[in-house]
Amino acid sequence: MSHETQVLHDVQKLLDKIKDVNIAMLTTTSEEDQSLRSRPMGTLKSDPDGSLYFFTDKDDAKVYEVKKDSHVNLSYASPEDDVYVSISGRANAYRDQAKIDELWSEHLKAWFPEGKDDPNIMILKVTIDKGEYWDTPSGLLSRAYAYVRAVVAGKKNDSDDVNEHAKVDVK
Numbered sequence: 001m002s003h004e005t006q007v008l009h010d011v012q013k014l015l016d017k018i019k020d021v022n023i024a025m026l027t028t029t030s031e032e033d034q035s036l037r038s039r040p041m042g043t044l045k046s047d048p049d050g051s052l053y054f055f056t057d058k059d060d061a062k063v064y065e066v067k068k069d070s071h072v073n074l075s076y077a078s079p080e081d082d083v084y085v086s087i088s089g090r091a092n093a094y095r096d097q098a099k100i101d102e103l104w105s106e107h108l109k110a111w112f113p114e115g116k117d118d119p120n121i122m123i124l125k126v127t128i129d130k131g132e133y134w135d136t137p138s139g140l141l142s143r144a145y146a147y148v149r150a151v152v153a154g155k156k157n158d159s160d161d162v163n164e165h166a167k168v169d170v171k
Contacts, residue, residue, distance in 0.1 A: 011050040014131040014168045017085050018043070018076045026054070026126075027073040028065040028091070037065070038075075041124070044103045050128035050170045053103055055112070056093065058122045066091040072126060082136035089128045099123055128170050135164040 018024070027038040039062070045053040052074065056062055066072065070092065076085040100123065104116040112118040 009169055011128060011131075011168060011170050012048060013166070014085065014087070014128065014133060015046045015048070015050075017083055017133045017135060018046070018087075020081075021076040021078045021083070021085070024052075024074040024076050024087075026062065026091075026124075027075070028062050029069045029071070031061070031065055031068055037061070041074075044105075050089075052087075052089075052126045052128065053099075054124040054126070055100075055103070055108060056122050056124045057111070057120045058093075058095070059120065062091075062124070063093045063122055066093055066124070074126060083133065084135075085131060085133040087126070087128055087131040089126045089130075091124055091126045093122045093124050095122055128168075130170060131168040133164070133166060133168070 022042055023040050024043055025038045026041045027036050029035070030037050041054045041056075043052055043054060047053075070090040072089055072091045074085075074087040074089070076083075076087070078084075097117075100116055100121055103123070109115060112121050114120075
């Protein structure tokens with residue numbers, strides 16, 4: 001098994017891996033004690049330039065956290081497809097009514113009852129710096145077989161069960 005990881009400069013490859021994964025875990029640095037804080041966020045849109053868009057409430061802690069330290073991580077997971085993505089980037093929280101109108105969907109009323117004109121809506125834009133993904137379309141059966149084979153042989157499982165693994169450097 002090769003431990004070298006391919007480095008790509010194709011942000012579209014990264015975006016393709018997350019296009020069907022609606023929820024990401026957004027990690028920021030806490031203002032209070034510099035600890036890492038994660039919370040689920042619904043991705044509203046991705047742009048080919050490597051920008052990802054989310055809505056948040058203007059009073060949420062993450063708004064203050066990204067103003068103090070814009071470095072964030074987004075983790076996407078699709079266990080049913082065996083796809084896992086980690087994205088490092090910079091976040092910016094701002095209000096732009098035209099962009100809110102563009103991104104708005106009626107299901108968002110669950111968080112913003114006043115609709116797209118709710119004054120509490122902020123856009124959280126994450127600009128991707130780097131990412132990494134693991135894509136294992138071989139599935140559970142193949143990995144289970146490799147695991148059992150290693151246990152029976154009493155050796156480390158060194159099968160290359162990750163069919164595609166790459167780092168993406170957007171810079």
